Amino acid sequence: MLSYQHDYHAGNHADVLKHSVLALVVRALQRKDAPLRVLDAHAGSGVYDLRSNEARKNEEFAGGIRRLLAAAQPPAAVQDYLAAVRALNAGRQELDLYPGSPQVVRHLLRPEDHLELLELHPAALARLHRNFGRDHRVHIHDRDAFEGVPALVPPREKRGAVLVDSSYEVKEDFTTVIELLQTCHRRWPGGVYLLWYPVIRHPLAERFTAKVRATGLPKILQAELRVEAEGFDGMRGSGLCIVNPPFGLDQKLNALLPWLWATLKNDDRSGWRVEWLTPS
Numbered sequence: 001m002l003s004y005q006h007d008y009h010a011g012n013h014a015d016v017l018k019h020s021v022l023a024l025v026v027r028a029l030q031r032k033d034a035p036l037r038v039l040d041a042h043a044g045s046g047v048y049d050l051r052s053n054e055a056r057k058n059e060e061f062a063g064g065i066r067r068l069l070a071a072a073q074p075p076a077a078v079q080d081y082l083a084a085v086r087a088l089n090a091g092r093q094e095l096d097l098y099p100g101s102p103q104v105v106r107h108l109l110r111p112e113d114h115l116e117l118l119e120l121h122p123a124a125l126a127r128l129h130r131n132f133g134r135d136h137r138v139h140i141h142d143r144d145a146f147e148g149v150p151a152l153v154p155p156r157e158k159r160g161a162v163l164v165d166s167s168y169e170v171k172e173d174f175t176t177v178i179e180l181l182q183t184c185h186r187r188w189p190g191g192v193y194l195l196w197y198p199v200i201r202h203p204l205a206e207r208f209t210a211k212v213r214a215t216g217l218p219k220i221l222q223a224e225l226r227v228e229a230e231g232f233d234g235m236r237g238s239g240l241c242i243v244n245p246p247f248g249l250d251q252k253l254n255a256l257l258p259w260l261w262a263t264l265k266n267d268d269r270s271g272w273r274v275e276w277l278t279p280s
């Protein structure tokens with residue numbers, strides 16, 4: 001039984017990185033008129049109440065989205081993401097609600113686009129149905145990502161993205177998400193894949209980048225944001241490995257990451273990186 005609940009972490013620095021990059025990818029795919037389909041392999045609940053006991057326990061959002069909203073001049077690269085946050089809180093005085101990845105994507109969906117949400121936790125699934133069940137473009141699956149995503153690709157549109165956002169509660173996921181990527185890439189070589197990972201002290205986490213590179217898949221771009229220095233006990237940052245990034249995403253990330261780092265860092269000895277793991 002899964003015990004991870006994203007409510008404790010909603011809107012933290014890792015969500016900010018993940019969701020701002022996700023918004024950039026979806027927007028870039030929408031430069032063409034053809035419809036697209038986004039698959040969210042680990043959907044969570046979709047919308048988080050930052051007034052809940054869980055979110056307020058460590059107030060992780062205070063070191064994440066709240067800092068972005070207070071920033072004087074956010075760059076163009078975060079505007080779509082911030083618009084999704086603001087739209088969800090429209091008419092409210094405070095930042096009460098935070099959009100998970102399903103809501104960030106739904107905010108950007110056009111009438112012809114579709115979103116597939118896979119989730120296993122019963123409480124998260126119930127909230128997905130409550131939040132998204134009436135939107136005919138959104139399809140909710142009570143399904144294991146490792147079995148379900150390969151079965152859903154390639155989508156009939158043949159255009160779109162897959163977000164793989166394990167909580168790594170099961171540490172084997174550091175290995176199985178890479179296998180999932182390889183399986184899906186064989187079936188759908190043209191899909192855009194975003195693999196999120198935490199920067200933590202764990203042998204499997206420390207080998208993650210090397211193992212992604214070793215897949216030999218072409219066009220893997222990595223964006224990593226660390227807000228704490230080495231030696232920090234806990235998640236000191238996070239990253240995304242993006243396979244088949246839309247044209248120009250590397251330049252956008254090279255503008256976005258330094259700003260995110262300056263806004264979110266808690267320690268000057270932390271840092272950021274945007275790098276091609278395999279050639280573009």
Ligand SMILES: C[S@@+](CC[C@H](N)C(=O)[O-])C[C@H]1O[C@@H](n2cnc3c(N)ncnc32)[C@H](O)[C@@H]1O
Binds near residue numbers: 044119
């Ligand atoms: C980090 S949270 C997802 C957060 C969400 N993607 C977002 O950005 O708002 C990970 C979610 O994956 C779910 N999960 C864990 N293992 C899964 C699996 N094998 N298949 C589908 N969902 C899974 C957990 O219940 C949890 O809700």
